[in-house]
Amino acid sequence: xxxxxxxxxxxxxxxxxxxxxxxxxxxxxxxxxxxxxxxxxxxxxxxxxxxxxxxxxxxxxxxxxxxxxxxxxxxxxxxxxxxxxxxxxxxxxxxxxxxxxxxxxxxxxxxxxxxxxxxxxxxxxxxxxxxxxxxxxxxxxxxxxxxxxxxxxxxxxxxxxxxxxxxxxxxxxxxxxxxxxxxxxxxxxxxxxxxxxxxxxxxxxxxxxxxxxxxxxxxxxxxxxxxxxxxxxxxxxxxxxxxx
Amino acid sequence: xxxxxxxxxxxxxxxxxxxxxxxxxxxxxxxxxxxxxxxxxxxxxxxxxxxxxxxxxxxxxxxxxxxxxxxxxxxxxxxxxxxxxxxxxxxxxxxxxxxxxxxxxxxxxxxxxxxxxxxxxxxxxxxxxxxxxxxxxxxxxxxxxxxxxxxxxxxxxxxxxxxxxxxxxxxxxxxxxxxxxxxxxxxxxxxxxxxxxxxxxxxxxxxxxxxxxxxxxxxxxxxxxxxxxxxxxxxxxxxxxxxx
DNA sequence: CGAAGGATTGATTAGTCTCAACGCAAGTGG
DNA sequence: CCACTTGCGTTGAGACTAATCAATCCTTCG
Numbered sequence: 001x002x003x004x005x006x007x008x009x010x011x012x013x014x015x016x017x018x019x020x021x022x023x024x025x026x027x028x029x030x031x032x033x034x035x036x037x038x039x040x041x042x043x044x045x046x047x048x049x050x051x052x053x054x055x056x057x058x059x060x061x062x063x064x065x066x067x068x069x070x071x072x073x074x075x076x077x078x079x080x081x082x083x084x085x086x087x088x089x090x091x092x093x094x095x096x097x098x099x100x101x102x103x104x105x106x107x108x109x110x111x112x113x114x115x116x117x118x119x120x121x122x123x124x125x126x127x128x129x130x131x132x133x134x135x136x137x138x139x140x141x142x143x144x145x146x147x148x149x150x151x152x153x154x155x156x157x158x159x160x161x162x163x164x165x166x167x168x169x170x171x172x173x174x175x176x177x178x179x180x181x182x183x184x185x186x187x188x189x190x191x192x193x194x195x196x197x198x199x200x201x202x203x204x205x206x207x208x209x210x211x212x213x214x215x216x217x218x219x220x221x222x223x224x225x226x227x228x229x230x231x232x233x234x235x236x237x238x239x240x241x242x243x244x
Numbered sequence: 245x246x247x248x249x250x251x252x253x254x255x256x257x258x259x260x261x262x263x264x265x266x267x268x269x270x271x272x273x274x275x276x277x278x279x280x281x282x283x284x285x286x287x288x289x290x291x292x293x294x295x296x297x298x299x300x301x302x303x304x305x306x307x308x309x310x311x312x313x314x315x316x317x318x319x320x321x322x323x324x325x326x327x328x329x330x331x332x333x334x335x336x337x338x339x340x341x342x343x344x345x346x347x348x349x350x351x352x353x354x355x356x357x358x359x360x361x362x363x364x365x366x367x368x369x370x371x372x373x374x375x376x377x378x379x380x381x382x383x384x385x386x387x388x389x390x391x392x393x394x395x396x397x398x399x400x401x402x403x404x405x406x407x408x409x410x411x412x413x414x415x416x417x418x419x420x421x422x423x424x425x426x427x428x429x430x431x432x433x434x435x436x437x438x439x440x441x442x443x444x445x446x447x448x449x450x451x452x453x454x455x456x457x458x459x460x461x462x463x464x465x466x467x468x469x470x471x472x473x474x475x476x477x478x479x480x481x482x483x484x485x486x487x488x
Numbered sequence: 489c490g491a492a493g494g495a496t497t498g499a500t501t502a503g504t505c506t507c508a509a510c511g512c513a514a515g516t517g518g
Numbered sequence: 519c520c521a522c523t524t525g526c527g528t529t530g531a532g533a534c535t536a537a538t539c540a541a542t543c544c545t546t547c548g
Binding site: 389390431432434435438 | 503504505506507
Binding site: 146187188194 | 535536538
C-alpha cells in the first residue's frame with residue numbers, strides 16, 4: 001500500500017473501492033514539484049493540498065526577516081482544508097524536496113467530501129491530528145531545551161515516516177539542511193549543529209547524507225521527552241509496524 | 245451586541261433571526277464555570293465548547309512537570325470542534341476566570357451546523373483563525389525574544405478583546421498571574437517579571453490589578469513585531485472600532 | 489581546479505534560568 | 519482587631535544556555 005493510503009486509513013476503515021477511488025482522485029490532480037518550489041506565497045489566496053510524495057513546509061516570516069517553519073507535511077498529509085476562504089494567507093508553503101502534490105479547488109474538495117462519509121471523517125481526523133501536532137510543537141518550543149527539541153523532532157519525523165511505511169530499519173530521510181532544521185526548532189544553525197554532535201557523540205542518532213539513523217530509539221525518546229500519543233490520537237495507527 | 249455574536253459575525257453576515265437563534269442555542273447549553281475549574285483533563289474524551297464569558301486556556305504538560313499554555317480562548321470562541329472523536333485527549337482545558345461555557349454534544353454540534361449554512365461557514369472560519377493563531381504563537385516562541393514575546397502577546401489579547409467589544413479606552417482585562425503568563429510565553433516567571441518592568445519603564449504598558457493599560461500601542465506593536473493580519477484573515481473585522 | 493553551499497569550530501557576548509530571599513496585600517482565625 | 523498565613527510580585531547574584539561573529543573545512547559539482 002502506498003503512503004497516501006496508509007496515512008488516510010489510519011483512523012478510518014475504507015473499503016477497497018473507496019481507497020482506489022481516492023487514489024484515482026489524487027492521481028488525477030497530482031503535479032510534480034521541485035525542491036524549493038513555493039506552492040503558496042504570503043498574500044496568495046489559500047488552497048487545499050494533498051501531498052503525494054516529498055516534503056513540504058509551512059513557513060512564517062517576521063518583518064525583520066527572521067523565519068520560523070511552523071509545520072512539516074509528509075506524504076499522505078492533507079492540509080489547508082478550507083483555506084480557499086482566506087483571501088490573503090500569511091505564510092509560505094515551500095517544497096523541501098522534489099515530490100508530487102495534488103492541489104484541490106473548492107469544487108474538487110467538495111466532491112471529495114461528498115464521495116463518502118468515511119473520507120469526510122478521515123479529513124476531520126486529519127485536522128485534529130494537525131492541531132494536536134501544532135500543540136506539541138508549541139510545547140516543544142516553549143518548554144524544551146535545545147537538545148530536547150532536536151531529539152523530540154527526530155522522534156516525531158521518524159515516527160511519522162514509519163507510520164506510512166517510509167522508514168526502513170532504523171533509518172529514514174531527513175532532507176533538511178541544518179539551517180532549515182534550525183528554523184523548525186527555533187534556534188541558531190550553529191547551536192543546532194552542536195546539539196546534533198552531542199546526540200552523535202552519545203551514540204543516539206547519526207545524521208549523514210540527509211539520512212537519519214536512529215541508533216538508540218528509547219534513549220532518543222527519553223532525551224526528547226517524546227510521547228507519541230499526539231501522533232496517534234485514537235491509539236490505533238498500525239500495530240504491525242511498531243517502531244524502534 | 246454581546247461578545248459571542250460580535251465574534252461569530254466577524255467573517256459571516258448572519259440574519260437577525262439566525263443570530264437570535266444562535267444566541268438561544270448557546271444560552272440553553274451555557275453553564276457557569278469557576279476560576280481554576282478543569283473543563284477537560286488529559287485522558288478525557290474530547291468535547292466541543294462555546295465560550296460565553298470568561299477566559300479558558302488549553303495547557304499541555306511534559307512528563308517532568310513543565311507546562312505550556314498552548315491556546316487562549318476568549319468570549320465567543322468556539323473550540324475543539326469534532327474533538328469528540330478523540331477518545332483520550334492529551335491536554336487540559338482550564339478556566340482562568342469565572343465565566344460561562346456551553347458544552348456541546350455531537351448531536352448539539354450537528355444540529356448547530358445544520359441550522360444554517362452561514363453558521364457552518366462561521367465555524368469553518370473559527371477553525372481557520374485558530375490555526376492561524378497557533379502558527380503565530382509558534383513564530384512567537386520560536387523567533388521572538390522574551391521582551392518581544394510579551395509585547396506581542398499583550399497586543400494580541402488587547403486586539404482580540406477589542407474586536408469583541410471587551411476593551412474600553414486603552415484598557416482590557418488580563419486575569420493571568422505572572423506565573424500563568426510565563427507558561428503562555430515559554431519563559432520563567434522571574435524573567436517575565438523583568439520584561440514587564442521593562443515595558444512599564446518604557447511607558448509602553450501598565451499592568452496592575454489584572455488590568456492591562458496600553459499606554460503607547462504603536463510602540464508596543466513595534467516592540468512585539470505585531471501584525472494583526474493573522475487575527476483578521478479576511479481583513480474585515482469591524483472598521484468602526486479600530487484599536488489604538 | 490575553482491567555486492559554492494553546507495557543516496564545523498572557536499571565542500566571546502547576550503539572554504535567560506536558577507535559586508533564594510524579601511515584600512506586600514488580602515484573607516483567616518483567634 | 520491583631521497575628522498568622524498564603525499567594526503573588528519583586529529583587530539580587532550567579533550559573534548556564536544559546537546567540538553572535540568569523541573563520542575554516544568539507545563535499546559536490548561545474
